[in-house]
Amino acid sequence: MSESKQNDPITVVIVEDDAGIRGGLAAILARAPGVECIGQFTNGEDALAELPELQPRVVLMDINLPGMDGVTCVGRLAGKLPNTHILMLTVHEDTDTIFNSLAAGASGYLLKPPRADELLAAIKDVFTGGAPMTANIARKVVQSFKQVPAEPSAAESLSPRESEILELLAQGLAYKEIADRLDISYSTVRTHIERIYTKLHVHSRSHAVAKYLGDDY
Structure with missing residues (x-):
């Protein structure tokens, strides 16, 4: 997929089985400038089938979905x-x-139902490379992946x-x-990071940083 322009709306898809929460999230997104809700799903199976076609920039994924849970869906997506x-x-x-x-492979999490300002801040944060999560969970992620060192050939292949x-x-x-x-463009940074993910065989910032820390410490 070609790079989105920085001033394009951030496309968002909601995967949430609770109709009230799903509607509340959609309403917040509909009122907010700079974001666009392009899809809503009530289960992981439908999301897994349709999301590759939609190619959203951000997905809001309920952890406790009926049938396929959110964790399994994330792993497959x-x-x-x-x-x-x-x-x-x-x-x-x-x-x-x-x-x-x-x-x-998720990049962060939100406690629901989030306030409008929390939701929009988290979407913009994760889209620009952030990883919204509490310190204790971030520490657990890093410690876990430090136990699995990066493949030498992959790490050495980085420019x-x-x-x-x-x-x-x-x-x-x-x-x-x-x-x-x-002093480079935003899109150039995204391109480099996508190449880093490919070379390190990871799918998220958390994985990439954890492998980096596992190599250096």
Whole structure:
């Protein structure tokens, strides 16, 4: 898929079985500038079938879906949608379940129902390279993946620029901040990061940073 222009609306899909919450999320997105809801699904099976065609930039995924749960759906979508960021929606901060969803390829999570400002901030944060999650869950993700070192051939295949960008990702910088720091365009940063993901065989910022930390410490 070609790179979206930075000023294009952020396309969002909602995967949520609770009609009230799904409607509330859609209403928030409909009123907000800079985002566009392009689809709604009530289960993981339909989402898995349709999302590759829609190619949204952000997916709001309920963890506790009927049938295929959200964690399983994320794991199956991660390889099919390398340019899509998935935010998990959960009622409780169940550390193990949230960790499993992040390990499967999600980029962050939100407690539901989120306030309008929280939802929009999280969508923009994850779209620009952020990973909204609490410190204890982030620590658990990193510690887990530090136990699995990156393949030497994959890590060594990174170009100097890709290694530089990965270092800045590990420092917590968002894509826009990396672009400003290196004096390159936002779209160029996204292209480099997509190549990093491919070379390291990962599908999310959490995986990439964890592999980087596992190599260096």
